[in-house]
Amino acid sequence: MSNRMLSALVAGAFTAAIGTLAATSATAQMSKGDMEKMMKENQAKTMKALEGGKMEKCYGVALKGQNDCYAGAGTSCAGTSTADYQGNAFKLEAKGTCTTMQTPKGPGSLTAKKA
Numbered sequence: 001m002s003n004r005m006l007s008a009l010v011a012g013a014f015t016a017a018i019g020t021l022a023a024t025s026a027t028a029q030m031s032k033g034d035m036e037k038m039m040k041e042n043q044a045k046t047m048k049a050l051e052g053g054k055m056e057k058c059y060g061v062a063l064k065g066q067n068d069c070y071a072g073a074g075t076s077c078a079g080t081s082t083a084d085y086q087g088n089a090f091k092l093e094a095k096g097t098c099t100t101m102q103t104p105k106g107p108g109s110l111t112a113k114k115a
Helices: 003-028 032-051
Strands: 055-059 090-094
Touching (some): 032 055, 032 090
16 A cells, blocks of 8 residues: 555544544533433424334333333433343334344343343
8 A cells, every 4th residue: 555545544534533523522512401402302202103003112122222211210302322232222114013023132122122
């Protein structure tokens, strides 16, 4: 690999790292009010999706940090689950598909599972 190509590769990686750092800093600087507003908006989106009747809450199928809004004790809103397949964390799934989904911890559930 030539020195010019290596320099370009290093510069690209450095630029990507700086961009990631800037995005992380912006998120970290969100005020408590902004976070609460975002959580309420996510909760409203979840409720609207449920009201349509085509989706249902499916517990125990979400990966860490990928749950939909309000997942019970220890979580407050979307993206706050702390473990893969957390029993009290739900994802919205197409109605009728939840209990057929298989995870390493068993099938999905229409009700919260004990941790």
